[in-house]
Amino acid sequence: MRSLFPVIFAIILIFIFGVVQLLFLRFLNREWWQKRWVRMAAWTLPASGAVSVVLWGYGEYSRVDWLAYPGAIIAVLAFILEVALTLSLPVSGIIHLVNRVFDWLGKRGLRGKSAVVDHRRRLFLKTSAAIIPLATLAAGGVGVASAMAGARVYRRPIPIDDLPEDLDGLKILHITDIHLRHYVGLDDLTDVLEAARPHEPDIVLVTGDVADDLRVLPDALRLIGELNCPLGGYGCLGNHEYFRGLSDVIRAFGRSSVQLFVNDGIRLKRGDTPVFIGGIDDPMLMRVRDYGLFDEDLDETLDGTNQDDFIIMMSHRPNAFDYAADRSVALTLSGHTHGGQVGLDGRSLFESVWPERYLWGHYRIKQSHLYTSSGVGHWFPFRLGCPAEAPVLELRKA
Secondary structure: OHHHHHHHHHHHHHHHHHHHHHHHHHHHOHHHHOOHHHHHHHHHHHHHHHHHHHHHHHHHHHOOHHHHHHHHHHHHHHHHHHHHHHHHHHHHHHHHHHHHHHHHHHHOOOOOOOHHHHHHHHHHHHHHHHHHHHHHHHHHHHHHHHHOOOOEOOEEEEEEOOOOHHHOOOEEEEEOOOOEOOOOOHHHHHHHHHHHHHHOOOEEEEOOOOEOOHHHHHHHHHHHHOOOOOOOEEEEOOHHHHHHOHHHHHHHHHOOOEEEEOOEEEEEEEOOEEEEEEEOOOOOOOOOOOOHHHHHHHHHHHOOOOOOOEEEEEOOOHHHHHHHHHOOOOEEEEOOOHHHHEEEOOEEOOOOOOHHHOOOEEEEEOOEEEEEOOOOOOOOOOOEOOOOEOOEEEEEEO
8 A cells, every 4th residue: 555655645746736737827827828729738737647647556556567657757747847837837927917017008108118119028028928937847857857867877086084095995886765666677777787887896885765666676686786896785774665664675685695784784804994884774753853863873883893993884864974973983875865856066956955964965074974875766756957876985085
């Protein structure tokens, strides 16, 4: 039943935004509503969204993937376009109102301009009114297309003060938020791993939300393990592991070469330098300000570490970074945020609104570092200026 929650939620949203965009078009943009083809297009959008959701839901319930997958994609596209119109049509409506006011003033003899100027004004306002919804619709389409484009795999240097010589050049393939199901498949994961292979990562760390379809989780872990990194592959839990079935997830990890850490870790060595790789549990039901669980999980995970250990911590949620920095954790790797899925110049567009969320990129507190990845996949396929990624983090002496 849980798998149908997104379907139910989607049809509610498509209905609400469909009604809103129809009302905005009907009452705020009467000039357009009078055109028959505009009315047909306006009704077609929510109708096609509703039909696609029905196909999606039936495919989910009957496990008919060839119906569920295209149904989910078309439903999301319809929803994105409805949101784009909901945001833009009020602005177009204001422009149309301004145009009507000028026309009214002209009829009252208060125009004070020539007919040529009046014609230019009308053309400018009508063009502006049309450009705004067209631009938002185009941005919506680009965002969906970008989400389908695949993840970037690239080398990202992380400069660290007093980095031990043995760790200078250590390469970590950071994989998170694959969300294997409708929008990201095993073929996409294979492409990511093949693109990472030439970088010769020393270790692969997976920070949760691997598969929303647990049927493919064993194959996903097998593919990750076949990368055969010298220091191995390790993972931690995300909230979707709880959503989909924790016992099945633990069983799948237990049968793979990718070791799962739940408030636990392992001590490795690179040269003469001990490296502790840890992973904390995901506080799935954590309230916005109830961060006490991070204290407990980090203390449990770090119990038994030595002062000489270079500590790398996996935490699905980047909110743990403040607590990890208090414990002098050298590097924390996280995901969960998807970078807000809208970005600008390598940062989340919502960075200024929620700076404490560490939404995307490299952060530093004193001698502790965090990298929050925007993730390989998504459960909602929309990305604008925030591409999916699987960075190869290379530790370098600052």
